[in-house]
Amino acid sequence: MSTAEPTPAPTLPATILQTERLTLRAFTEAEVDSVYEAVRDPGIQRWLPLPGPGEPYTRADAEQWCLTTAPEARVSGDGQQWAAIDRGTDRFVGSFGLTRTMWPAMRTEVGYWVAPWMRGQGFAPEAVTAVSRWAIDQGFQRVELKAAAANTASRRVAEKTGFRFEGVERNAMPLHEGRTGLAVYSLIPDDLG
Numbered sequence: 001m002s003t004a005e006p007t008p009a010p011t012l013p014a015t016i017l018q019t020e021r022l023t024l025r026a027f028t029e030a031e032v033d034s035v036y037e038a039v040r041d042p043g044i045q046r047w048l049p050l051p052g053p054g055e056p057y058t059r060a061d062a063e064q065w066c067l068t069t070a071p072e073a074r075v076s077g078d079g080q081q082w083a084a085i086d087r088g089t090d091r092f093v094g095s096f097g098l099t100r101t102m103w104p105a106m107r108t109e110v111g112y113w114v115a116p117w118m119r120g121q122g123f124a125p126e127a128v129t130a131v132s133r134w135a136i137d138q139g140f141q142r143v144e145l146k147a148a149a150a151n152t153a154s155r156r157v158a159e160k161t162g163f164r165f166e167g168v169e170r171n172a173m174p175l176h177e178g179r180t181g182l183a184v185y186s187l188i189p190d191d192l193g
């Protein structure tokens with residue numbers, strides 16, 4: 001019988017990222033009310049089926065995200081989730097993260113949403129730039145970004161942050177209303193020269 005310990009799943013280092021206008025740090029209890037308010041926004045509910053397709057988003061879901069799901073994403077090796085905070089005002093801006101990390105292939109995926117009251121100020125491109133460059137610095141060879149094909153605002157974020165469009169995964173994701181194809185973008189170390 002082998003007495004060897006199982007090899008622990010690889011994890012990302014717990015990291016705080018700073019950009020010109022934002023601090024990206026772990027979610028805490030302090031974000032629960034903002035997350036609850038933001039995620040119920042029709043603009044988020046249209047493109048992200050939270051908490052699950054056809055299910056209403058509750059305050060308990062926001063609490064679960066901030067206190068359990070987001071922190072555990074790093075520990076499980078899935079990736080890392082950050083709350084973006086406006087450095088000037090301390091206001092909550094949105095959620096940014098790396099997920100579906102495939103360690104053997106060194107691939108990961110960036111995901112995000114911005115609170116409706118913070119949109120249109122370039123916060124998503126600023127945070128996505130920081131998160132994706134940080135992932136490449138960690139040695140990842142491919143960062144993916146996937147957006148519902150008709151989600152123009154999110155596709156603009158991909159274009160503005162140097163991701164390259166590869167094609168559409170057809171009929172790939174359930175939304176609250178029906179299914180959508182996913183526009184697939186990627187960033188690889190060569191793109192950064």
Ligand SMILES: CC(C)(COP(=O)(O)OP(=O)(O)OC[C@H]1O[C@@H](n2cnc3c(N)ncnc32)[C@H](O)[C@@H]1OP(=O)(O)O)[C@@H](O)C(=O)NCCC(=O)NCCS
Pocket residue numbers: 043044047048112113114115118119120121122123124125146147148151152153154156157
């Ligand atoms: C997609 C999203 C994260 C963009 O965040 P943002 O910080 O507003 O990003 P930007 O300021 O760079 O704006 C991106 C695009 O949003 C649109 N936009 C601009 N102002 C806007 C506003 N006040 N409200 C909504 N959309 C706006 C424009 O198309 C803009 O592109 P442009 O710069 O070429 O004009 C945000 O709209 C969002 O959270 N949407 C809902 C959730 C979602 O789709 N998440 C991504 C899933 S893949």
